[in-house]
Amino acid sequence: MAISCTQPWWSARSPIGFLDPSRERHYSLALIGLDPIHPLQHKAAPVPTLAQLMTADPAQQGAPLLFYACATLTCLSAWAIVFSQNIVRMSVYLLLTLMGAAGFYLMLQAEFLAAVQLIVYAGGTLILIVFGIMLTNKNPEMQLRATPMELGLGALVGVGLAALLILALVHTPTPGQGFTAVPADYQQVRAIGRSLLSENLVPFELAAVLLLVVMVGAAYMARRRAG
Amino acid sequence: MTHPALDIGLTHYLLVTTTLVAAGIATILTKRNAIGILIGVELVLNAAAINLVAYNHFAWSAGKGGPAIEGVMFTAFIIVLAAAEAAVALAIVLNYYNNFSSVDVDQADSLSG
Numbered sequence: 001m002a003i004s005c006t007q008p009w010w011s012a013r014s015p016i017g018f019l020d021p022s023r024e025r026h027y028s029l030a031l032i033g034l035d036p037i038h039p040l041q042h043k044a045a046p047v048p049t050l051a052q053l054m055t056a057d058p059a060q061q062g063a064p065l066l067f068y069a070c071a072t073l074t075c076l077s078a079w080a081i082v083f084s085q086n087i088v089r090m091s092v093y094l095l096l097t098l099m100g101a102a103g104f105y106l107m108l109q110a111e112f113l114a115a116v117q118l119i120v121y122a123g124g125t126l127i128l129i130v131f132g133i134m135l136t137n138k139n140p141e142m143q144l145r146a147t148p149m150e151l152g153l154g155a156l157v158g159v160g161l162a163a164l165l166i167l168a169l170v171h172t173p174t175p176g177q178g179f180t181a182v183p184a185d186y187q188q189v190r191a192i193g194r195s196l197l198s199e200n201l202v203p204f205e206l207a208a209v210l211l212l213v214v215m216v217g218a219a220y221m222a223r224r225r226a227g
Numbered sequence: 228m229t230h231p232a233l234d235i236g237l238t239h240y241l242l243v244t245t246t247l248v249a250a251g252i253a254t255i256l257t258k259r260n261a262i263g264i265l266i267g268v269e270l271v272l273n274a275a276a277i278n279l280v281a282y283n284h285f286a287w288s289a290g291k292g293g294p295a296i297e298g299v300m301f302t303a304f305i306i307v308l309a310a311a312e313a314a315v316a317l318a319i320v321l322n323y324y325n326n327f328s329s330v331d332v333d334q335a336d337s338l339s340g
Binding site for chain 2: 067074075113162170
């Protein structure tokens with residue numbers, strides 16, 4: 001999606017001042033279907049129907065509705081982590097976030113990564129976190145609560161950061177039109193394997209050594225010392 | 228002209244990951260439990276990984292003339308590093324818990340003068 005326009009209506013007071021009118025770009029108003037130049041004078045595009053939302057999107061695997069379902073799941077559970085005080089619930093919300101991310105990988109035609117995400121992240125890292133919670137929870141009634149001021153300050157920093165990044169994002173031209181469909185005979189797993197043994201051979205071997213070092217180091221550090 | 232909400236582009240993914248990274252930063256800042264902070268770090272890493280895959284999907288690899296693979300490779304390495312980081316961090320947390328009988332990071336001030 002890209003909107004061509006000559007002069008955005010707020011350019012005179014834009015905090016991020018580099019506005020190149022010759023480039024196609026995204027604007028926050030365009031994202032909700034309004035004309036970025038004259039949002040009040042122009043008629044917005046018709047509101048999409050449910051049938052349209054469920055039709056397959058050429059730029060991704062699946063329908064737009066799937067994207068919005070995954071986005072809602074990911075964002076809501078991520079912010080539920082911030083406001084949850086129970087560490088076990090936080091790990092469950094993390095699981096939901098990871099599953100949403102796996103859904104994004106599927107929609108972005110990275111099926112191998114979606115499987116790896118579910119197996120390694122949801123099946124390995126999350127289990128590790130749950131084990132850590134169980135091993136460090138001798139008195140369950142003890143709760144580590146952040147004070148309301150800490151919580152408010154943290155949420156403020158988070159929301160401020162999100163607002164700043166989104167502001168920068170909608171002012172940045174993105175290659176929205178550059179999408180080209182992947183050929184039907186393309187096998188991504190084969191490409192990943194080739195890449196691992198050619199261009200990415202050194203990182204691949206380094207990751208193997210790293211995993212060995214981490215395994216030995218974690219076992220050494222977590223052992224119970226005598227006395 | 229179709230409604231932009233129907234035309235999922237790179238910006239949509241970037242907006243989602245922006246929300247995700249902000250939630251991660253807020254988690255790191257507000258939690259006092261060491262494992263909670265680790266969960267926040269995982270959120271930030273996931274946001275970066277989704278960003279890389281989204282850019283990979285919407286950018287055609289110009290040099291080789293085939294679909295881009297670099298973002299996918301980078302994300303695979305991120306997943307490996309996140310698993311390694313979680314293992315080491317949990318070992319440290321366990322060690323800390325054995326010494327202090329708590330996972331409150333505010334109590335880890337033995338080195339402060």
